Amino acid sequence: MATLKITELEIPEIKIIEPTYFEDYRGYYCESYSQRTLSQYGINPVFVQDGHSLSLKKGIIRGIHFQKNPKAQLKLVRCTRGSVMDYAVDLRKGSPTYKKWVCTELSAENRKQLLIPRGFGHAFITLEDNCEVQYKVDELYYPELDRSIAYNDPEIGIDWGTDNPVVSEKDTKAPTLAESDVNFTMEENG
DSSP, X not given: OOOEXXXXXXXXXXXXXXXXXXXETTXXXXXXXOHHHHHTTTOOOXXXXXXXXXXXXXXXXXXXXXXXXXXXXXXXXXXXXXXXXEEEEEOOBTOTTTTOEEEEEEETTTOOEEEEOTTXXXXXXXXXXXXXXXXXXXXXXXXXXXXXXXXXXXXXXXXXXXXXXXXXXXXXXXXXXXXXXXXXXXXXXX
């Protein structure tokens, strides 16, 4: 049976998941997701949709994205080509870590995955050209509940490591956290 290495970040609800890779002269094999294996660690999502993005240039920021209640999403994120710095922002009012964020590098080389529960915003910046990010979610996409927070919101204060990011029109026009209609609370999403 496959095993995993699971590491909690400074916000303990956010976890790095590292599947076991079996490698030989031909290449490798891994279970990138196994409901049975995750359940042995007390993680029991039922994923209903996969997403896949390609970012062509270094310095592209995607986020801070989330889907509001009642259809909030847990995400399992991995980078399968290139490398990104991946961020999770606590948007749960009443949480001891409200407005705080954690990040980790996800890359095709390090093969790490980031588990981001409901109540958190998600974002990443590409660290090189031609990055592919794939993620599983436990709730379907509902465009009317899709939201963004300004990537440069000073109240959140993410240091992206670049002065000239490439940002979509949607993310450029996103409201700050104070202006948003985020509806996560520690009681509902914690």
